[in-house]
Amino acid sequence: MTLTAHTTVAPAAFSLPPTPLLDASGLAVLRFALLPGTRADRLRRTGLAASDVVGAVDRACCLLGASTLAQAGALTALHRLLTAEQIGLAAPVPATLTARRRQALALMVGGLSTEWIADRLGIHEASAIGLCRETARALGVTTAAHAGYAAVTTGAVPLSAIRPHLPALTTPVHHDARRASVSSSPLAPSAPASRPPAATDTTRAARAEVLLTDGHGRVLITAGSGPGDSQLPGGPLMPHETPPAAARRHAETATALTLLTPGRLLAVDWAPGTGPTYTYDHPPLTAAQTATLTADHTRRGTPRLLTPADLITRAPADAQRVLAVLRARVEGRTAELEHGRPRTPGALDTHRVLPRTATAPEPWTPVGRRHDGPATSVAAWLTLTCGLVVVHHDPATGRTRLPGGPLTPGDTDALEHALARICAATVGVRPRGAVLIGHSGTEARLVATVPRLGPLIAGPCEPTVVRLLTTPEQAVELCENSITPAELRDALETARIATGLLRQPVTPVPTNGMTW
Structure with missing residues (x-):
């Protein structure tokens, strides 16, 4: 024919x-x-x-x-x-x-x-x-x-x-x-159809890679195979090689670091015409490892450390997949991706919440120690009986933080009342039993319990904020508020929450509220 x-x-x-x-x-x-x-x-x-x-x-x-x-x-x-x-x-x-x-x-x-x-x-x-x-x-x-x-x-x-x-x-x-x-067609295969050996089927070759971040939360990105491409350090598997072994081999080649230890599986990405891509976690790089990063200039180019926000503009080819992997790390789950997008998006994917990048922390002054100057704002650890805390995400700015806001001149002597007023207006919550635990710079930090989450009522031209329930450790990774380990410890002790709660998918609070 x-x-x-x-x-x-x-x-x-x-x-x-x-x-x-x-x-x-x-x-x-x-x-x-x-x-x-x-x-x-x-x-x-x-x-x-x-x-x-x-x-x-x-x-x-x-x-x-x-x-x-x-x-x-x-x-x-x-x-x-x-x-x-x-x-x-x-x-x-x-x-x-x-x-x-x-x-x-x-x-x-x-x-x-x-x-x-x-x-x-x-x-x-x-x-x-x-x-x-x-x-x-x-x-x-x-x-x-x-x-x-x-x-x-x-x-x-x-x-x-x-x-x-x-x-x-x-x-x-x-x-x-x-x-x-x-x-007999000119487009038909010249030989009988048969699948070539897996070792030569390059279009279905599996890949493995490692998510490497430094102590500030920046992601290590290496050059891809094509001009302008970028990707996480990784590459194809060799015959009889396990994905973690391949991920380690490629990462050490790309960075010239040794003794890298891939951790748990963070994501599996499926795309037409290619094999699966396995992405593994890794402990944060030490300051010494970050300082000694080098590259194989003949193949991979120079690795770059990019913040999650910079990925979108400076590594657009792989940005959405890397961000999905970062969110899976925060939630302690393994993400199944298709074309780099989550097959079942979580709350962080749906609302495009970015893990924060650590900056120089504000000095933490616990209660009982002298704090110079008045507080200009207030924020609180709003805790539930199950040990989760409420965080506030603003879709308009992309900022995630502990609930709170600026103080008026008359609020400095009544932080509990100011917190109740601000939280009722911004996140629909009336906290109870607020206790001052210290100051982060000029911001007063309190711990309070939440009996219920009320409905959110936004103005006609105001975007609805998003309330998320996270573990305290997840709040530290997501919130832009400067949270030091000492503050986290003081907050957990005051709220009587055990440290090291198991990570879990972040839960969005419905706009009509939630009771328990």
Whole structure:
């Protein structure tokens, strides 16, 4: 069968990647996932039993290395695994798509969900869902899987939209049920489809890396493989090498430091066309290690120490993934990422809370010692009976701090009343039993208990603040307030909270409040 390519690149200049090796049962599950209609109708058409199709969508995507059904449909068409008739699709007809719909289709076949499509296009998720449906209808189909299939067969998007390593060809591929006729295509593999050995499958090679930070919370970033690229120190695994061993080897090569000890697994990142990336934690670098950082200038370039806020502007290629890893470290969990984005975003991801960068701390003067000068502001450790504390995040400024605010001239002699007034207005809390524990610079610090969290009432032009429940140690890592180890110890002793509470996911407080 003759195939035509609508590009200036000769079709014979490339061959398809190896076809996934699916047996009859795998093809049946894939067909069930791609077919439209009711579950009963699809079971009848595939001849499968109900027990055979448990988790069919996830299994079908896993068989092809796809993230979504739209991408699975595109890969099915690319590898000629099933004909259009077999998946209940009429012969696709090339359609003229607007630039917006073509962009949405490229993101769909690239494996992005509607949430991430909305983020890429700068629209609401509901608008992204509507745009994807309009794009499918413009192709003459009704499902995302069929839209992905039609995108390849009609040449609506370049093949590189599916996998970055594929060429940027937009080649309509008209399918035939007979493998013999397909094998005569100029775009078909010249040899029988078979997967090469894992050691030579560079597109699926796993990577391992280490999150290295200094004592101030700055992140160590090294040069990537491409011009202007940047990444955490790491690289691909060698045969029979474990991810932690590979992470250590690459990190020591990139930094010239020795005896690095990767800790717990912080994140696993999945992306189309590549293997997983494992990111491991590491204790903060010592001052001596930071001072002696060198680089292998022939390969990696000079490592840089960047604050979390600087990552966005100075290392944009890897910023969102590194920030997700930093947030996972704060919450003591292992994040599952897709394209560098959390598959199940936590509160810190949703509200884009950045871990703070340590600065020179204000001098801590505990209660009982002489403090020169009046207090100009007040902040408090608002504690719950379970040992968690309330922190205040302002989405408008991106600042996270202990609840509090500036004092008026008449507040210095009644800090408890001033704290109650400020907290009621800013975080909807009326603290009880406030006790002064000391001063951080000119800011008075108190400890109080919280019987309940009331509703937040914002003005018509005021953004709603975010209240988060964290452990005391997590509050130190997130809040911009200068908190010294001595203050943390005094706060825990006054509140009678045990040190070293297990880290846990940060909990957002609903705007309508919370009681316990």
